[in-house]
Amino acid sequence: MGVKNLWDILESCKKTLPLHHLQNKKLCVDLSCWLVQFATANRSPACVKDKVYLKSLFHRLRALIALNCSVIFVTDGSIPSIKLATYRRRLGLQVERVNESTKPLPPVPSLRRNKGSEFSCMMKEAKMLGMALGIPSLDGIEEAEAQCAVLNSASLCDGCFTSDSDIFLFGARTVYRDIILADSGYVVCYEMADIERKLGFGRNSLISLSLLLGSDYSNGVHGFGTETACRFVKSVGDDSVLNQMALEGVAAIRKKRNKDRTEKDRFTEHTENDICVKKPTNEEHGLVGSESQFTEVIDAFLNPKCHSPDSEAVQRACTDLPFLRSELQQLCEMFFGWSPEKTDEYILPKIAERDLRRFRNLTHTSSALGVDTVPVTCPVSAILKPRKVHGEEYYDVSWRNMEGLKVSSVPADLVQSACSEKIAEFxxxxxxxxxxxxxxxxxxxxxxxxxxxxxxxxxxxxxxxxIKDGARNPLTDISNNSRENYVKDILEPDFFDLCTPSPPPRASKVAKSRKPIAQSVHLIEIIDSESDVSPGAC
Known part of the structure; x- marks a missing residue:
């Protein structure tokens, strides 16, 4: 949950960034927040049985691996004693209250979580899947978001994934609240620098808002809504607001709030119920006075119980782990019923794309240092053909030394920046x-x-x-009888086949404007000399 209504207060600082904004970044993930998100999105009974939450986690990690993101899983440790009442209220358990006249109870240590619960088993499966993908895990001492904030403030990671808004109160600088893996993927980002610049709220101001509005550690103060609390914190200032609230307690809050009241409300007698403080129980400790409880909450945010940045656990979690292909195939077969080939089809193209991004980073770093040769060969063997994926330009490439993967599609801009010579060759x-x-x-x-x-x-x-010498026409040498036979041989065939029927006449299309022309054969009699001409011809 975090601080009540804090995400609404920070709405003006929200940024929606494209998914490639995360490339080459080191990210801490509050694993419990992701699993709760997946389980909430799939409320059917088959969600746990079919491992839907684990499939969603697998596909989200695939996208981050392709962007060459170094991910660290951070899990919750023990429940802080100051949070026990909130934790039991969420579980629907009744919190026993103690009479105010009783003496303060001794400090109660943190409560260890139930390792055998269903949610704890989900966490174990997620950590196993991450280990096979080369993702280390860091078990926090208490709050996972507090451990993420410590790593982020120490520059051991570039950002934190969580939906708990109180991560800013623990000191985080960059927080990613959500990630969407659709066609146009994006992340929802909040920067502490934007909060300080746009809203004027620093870390101390945000802790003060949690005291007034309520959080996992306190119930807030009666009469303070979002606008009233923001005005009060801004009027006091980030540098002195915590000291004033810790020293003066409710008196300072009443004094400032009374300035905004009407004349009638100003002289109204205030009761002791102006502040809704937590009542000490068998699990809680502390004085009944509001000042002491303010101090306890402030100390819980400013000094959380976490692994220090130079501890062995943190150094081990910041070390890159190898990708375990065979272990991943076994886990996917056990959890999802996938064959090894299907698992390779899902993950190997992303691993290859990550290797290409790392090669590009290495070449750019080497060129910046003036080194011409790179000791690593390009993982791309050749470009086969261009294609479009969701409207974006891609290349089908063949890979070198990638067992189980021969061809896959890679963004064209990545190929251009990593190995432009391959494009020129293609x-x-x-x-x-x-x-x-x-x-x-x-x-x-x-x-x-x-x-x-x-x-x-x-x-x-x-x-x-x-012809030049005047040779005679061969027809003039033929006699009359021979001439008749000659013409007869030309015009009449030698024989007729009476057994074979004549072919049917074909109908020919004749244009309407044209009339058939009757064909006739005129026999011209050839004579030898002028003496053969009949007298009537003259």
């Missing part, structure tokens, strides 16, 4: 293939027979000479 090869395809093969030269050409040329010349 384009050159493509142009060469296009040129070879357009180039036609030359037709083979026809072999000519010079002797035949010479013979034809010779005959043609002889024919011309014969």
């Amino acid at each position: 384009l050159s090869k493509k142009d060469e293939e296009k040129h070879n395809k357009q180039k036609r093969k030359p037709k083979p030269a026809k072999q000519t027979n010079k002797a035949a050409i010479n013979e034809v040329d010779k005959q043609f010349k002889e024919l011309l000479i014969t």
